[in-house]
Amino acid sequence: MFHSRNAGAAQVQPTSPVPAHAIRFATPVVETPAVFLLTRWVYRAVRSVVLAPFRFPVAVSTLAGSVATVHYLGWVWLAVAVLLAGAGLGVWWWRWPVAFRSLVVLRAVAAWRWLWVYRRHWQPVLVVAGLAESYQERQYLPQIRKVTCTEWADRVRVRLVAGTAPADVENRVVELAHGFAAPSCRVTVAGPRDVVLEFPRRDLLAEPLAALSVHSPVDLCALPMGLREDGQPWRMRLHGTHVLTVGVTGAGKGSVIWSAIRALLPAIADGTAQVWAIDPKRMELSYGRALFARYADSAESAVGLLETAVNAMQERAARYAGRQRTHTATADDPFVVVILDEVAFLTAYHPDRDIRRRAENAIATLTSQGRSVGFGVLAALQDPRKEVMNLRNLFPDKVALRLDEASQVDMVLGEDARERGANAHLIAPDVPGVAFVRLEGSPAPVRVRAAYVTDDDIAAMVADYGARGLRSVPGAGVA
């Protein structure tokens, strides 16, 4: 063929081997003798029986004890033993309910869930989710090592197939959650080839959360905001960072802002923190005006407030230069948080180009230089697209409330957030305040719900703490 003048135009039959595969080897089909199959089944059965006392010590010893009682003493004594054991468990539950729950109830739930949910559905769910690996025509699945239960979730410890990575599982969390009928699935890496899948059994965030009680002293790096889906408190850092809260109208941006202000109240009262508020809608923040050291509701005054904050920040930075590298909140040098409701009003929607430019410059300066000198920005936004807010990358921390489109999730929380299960676009409209956040030190987004601060709560906050926020900051003059 190579000597032919038409070699380049040679037609190749679609079914004939391509030149690189001139000779094809096919694995010969050999029928496995029945004796091998039977031996394998018997081996498996014997191994299960031998390992059962180690894997299920309580169940096996109960069964063995019952059989021995019936054999040596008869049925009556078995009934007596069952009654005594029941009474013993009853007393345990009555006197030490917490220990009883964790040592008996949750273990029983875990055994049941292992058998009925995970073992039963493991193979079909993982194969359909695309987590089965093939090698030399054999299929390999991640193996369940252990199932444990906490009050709110099942934790399935899994041994990965060699050669796969935890990221493969993280990319399938949505499929896994739906496959095992859980509201979500979270993956944590416990070690090499060792991951834990956490499936909530019920949604702890389904019910609204009342405003949290106010605690003193205030930890500016961990303000209590609401609840995490694992039942732990959701704490948000404000000092040393900037936070952007994004959500469609009615998603609950107000509850994030007001929960943060509420948590700051004792610090506002002792002068170690100040809130400077910008409220273009005149609806969200005006109600608590007396709590703020500065307040602006028109575009001109808002830009003025931002530029004043920049001046104060730069004055502080000049004072600290060469003397101190971090800020500690004091009454002389308070932590200043600039709260901007609907930041796009200033950066995108305002008709005056000069206002937009000045606002953007001031926000960019504050967010890029303010962290270490005690100036933070907490901004709220409805539309995270770049045309509307091109400064979003200057906010290290983000809160994604209900969003309009799937593509917005990664815009807000970072590139792989949606793959890791942060389905902010699927948050139901009837759970305002529910959001996804990335907690420090963990790449996996966590679902949270902000506590709801009602108008009555705000009125009470103003009555208790109002007008105490009004102090001066060097470089900013008196409010």
Ligand SMILES: Nc1ncnc2c1ncn2[C@@H]1O[C@H](COP(=O)(O)OP(=O)(O)OP(=O)(O)O)[C@@H](O)[C@H]1O
């Ligand atoms: N954390 C929450 N828990 C329960 N309900 C909430 C919560 N946050 C908000 N809501 C309810 O949702 C409504 C809308 O909330 P909110 O005004 O905070 O939304 P928003 O995102 O600020 O909307 P907009 O951008 O239109 O101002 C509130 O009036 C309240 O009834």
